Amino acid sequence: MSPEFDLIAKYFTRPVRHAVLGVGDDCALVRISPGCELAITTDTLVSGTHFFPETGAEKLGHKALAVNLSDLAAMGALPRYVTLALTLPAIDEAWLAAFSRGFFALADKFQVELIGGDTTRGPLSITLTAFGEITIGHAIRRDGAKEGDDIWVSESLGAAALALKHLRGDITLSTAAFERAVMHLEAPNPRIALGRALVGVATSAVDISDGLVADLTHICRRSGLAASVEWPKVPLATSLLSASVEQQRACTLAGGDDYELCFTAPAISRELLHELSSASGLALARIGSMQSGEPLVRVYDDDGEAINIQSSGFDHFAIDH
């Protein structure tokens, strides 16, 4: 048996619970529930581009899975299976053990099964493909927003971007503030329960990976509508409360890596969404509305003046010095 094979067996093979056949054959075999279709998403994290090379392996294991589950959450899908392609500069068992610990801790939380994968030698890169189930025709898509719909976001925005600015040396946070912020960057929580609860309520949704403005623009383009956002209603992460307004705007509007959900829903659903928020303990903020017009996001300050949005998304080379 080749060393590569041994490693897959040692760190990534587990007895299957739902799949017909898991790791170990040419393909995995899965059956999906009657009346469902599959939502499929893939994401790659490259060292030096999407994360600092010194990032701990356990955190990477969590984050690589979390960003994929976040895409399933945005469609309202129930996560079921995942495949993993790992490119590693060298075989490092301590790294693999830590990576698989972080990965499986999150996989177990959402009962996601690893059903296949591949390992190759090369610069560190992690690619996951996640498969989720959704009742046929019920997925929350980006193209369903209607004129007059409210725009909502979950929890708060900007903490991950603030931590990234600190790591790049652009700003200096206190140790306590940095530790609070970096949790959001390294250990995002995919909003699966919220996504499931929004099926049949939200008319469109995205997860915020590239910044509120960039991701909401996807909804605008696919739905053929403009978005009007009221800056005072955008929920700021607590670690941003003492930052300058410029920093607050940069981190929340263009920061990225939040992995919160941004969605649209008709005004008639407001009460239902407030109840959902109270019942789940997850804050939901109504930040604006969809309107007819050019498919652009406009953000207005307290005086109703449009804010000039310089940067519309997260630069994936931002961590390179």
Ligand SMILES: [Mg+2]
């Ligand atoms: Mg996404």
